Amino acid sequence: MVPLLTRTLLRSKDFFSLGGSGSDDPPPSPSRPSVFSFSLLPGQIAELGERLREKGFEIRTLEHGFFDARGPLVIVRAYRSGKVLVQGKGASDFVEMFLEPEILGEARIGYEEAREPEADDPHAGSDECGKGDFFGPLVVAAAYVDPEIAPVLRRLGVRDSKEIKSDARAVRLGEEIAKAVRGRCAVVVLSPAKYNELYERFSNLNRLLAWAHAAALAEVARKVPSCPRALVDQFARASVLDQAIGRQGLSLRVEQKPRAESDIAVAAASLLARAEFLRRLALLGKEAGRTLPKGASAQVLAAAREIVRLEGADRLRRLAKVHFRTFAQAAASGSSPERTRIS
Structure with missing residues (x-):
């Protein structure tokens, strides 16, 4: 220099x-x-x-x-x-x-924090957790950032929640993010019962996701009316999300982008969603009297079969997403006709 x-x-x-x-x-x-x-x-x-x-x-x-x-x-x-x-x-x-x-009065050119021109500009991001988990809710979160909030989130270590291997750390980060954005965030939680009801109504997972993302972004827009735009990790055709956004009456520009978790607002939303999913899954586990495993693995199927065997398929409906193939497998192999009603 x-x-x-x-x-x-x-x-x-x-x-x-x-x-x-x-x-x-x-x-x-x-x-x-x-x-x-x-x-x-x-x-x-x-x-x-x-x-x-x-x-x-x-x-x-x-x-x-x-x-x-x-x-x-x-x-x-x-x-x-x-x-x-x-x-x-x-x-x-x-x-x-x-x-x-x-x-x-000194030369210290300041691009230590330089990023894409719009990276820290005021905007919102949203992401979901629980979409691929048989047990537990679907959680969609949205968070607002601006040039004052974004550096604070980076100092906290906020990044795509998939890169945070520890569940305990994800929960702690979720709490810190909510404080850092000073409440300018939203979390939409669909319990298994509510998820199953809405899935039957929408008959399509992407339309259900679009509705939940739009609801979360609408809440952030209510808290920050000046928010000009939002970024969402791509999950469907643009028209699907656009229609859901329109039904919420939102005026902010919403863009879907693959691997959007690299954006600080989407990363913050990702961790907020994961933290709330983990909390709700733990509460459901206490209600069920057992640990409910994440994902949709053989271990998950075994747990589902055990619940059906002991308490019936109706009990499983209150803990899980019934459109997963796991539900049909568990109900067919672990229940008796007298104890299970499948509709």
Whole structure:
């Protein structure tokens, strides 16, 4: 990196004289970061805001922040936590030619936390747990993040729940996530009885999932009316989810994407859903007087057959998802006609 003093002396024009796309300078290299994150002192934030106002930036209000300043090819957002986010095609030049030399007084270009331009922008994410588990509920969770919340979640170690091998850690993370997002989340729990009722009504798992995702996102949108968009791990055709979203009367833009758990909001939702699924499965196990295994394995079938043998298929209906082949197998092999009604 060119030393700060040398870089400052060599430049013939400051950032604001470049005139955005009207400059004769070449555009930034595609490999240069377009998102930068800094921690500033209150005095530095106040000075930054004043200088941007003087330079003609459009200053907007910012939820949970001091200002949202918009200028040629760059957006600067300053949050009450002290975090300042700089993004846009001109972000690198803004940081190197103005923010570092004139506000920070040192060269410490801030892409330690650089990510895709919209990664930490305000948005919601949703994910589910229990879809492939015979016993227990289906849980769909949604969570809201913004540039203030996202770094906190990363420091907690939030990532796709499938990468968290310990159930106990997943439950702890779920509790910490709920605190970190300050309640701006939602959890939709479909007990086995409710799941079986809705599955019969929808006659299709993807339509049922779409309904649950839309319900969770609607609750987050109610808590954060300014939330502009949401991301969901892809599970069905776009039209299926779009119809469910429309029935909820939501105006936010919702996108499905494969492997969306890499997004911090979806990862947070994934862990919230898993934590609640584990809690509910444990409660059902206490009610049943036995440990209910996860998944749909041979161990699960054995447990289901034992429940039918001892208490009948109606008891199993209250603990499990009846459209799984496991239910028919358990009912056929472990029950007597007098004790079991299968409809």
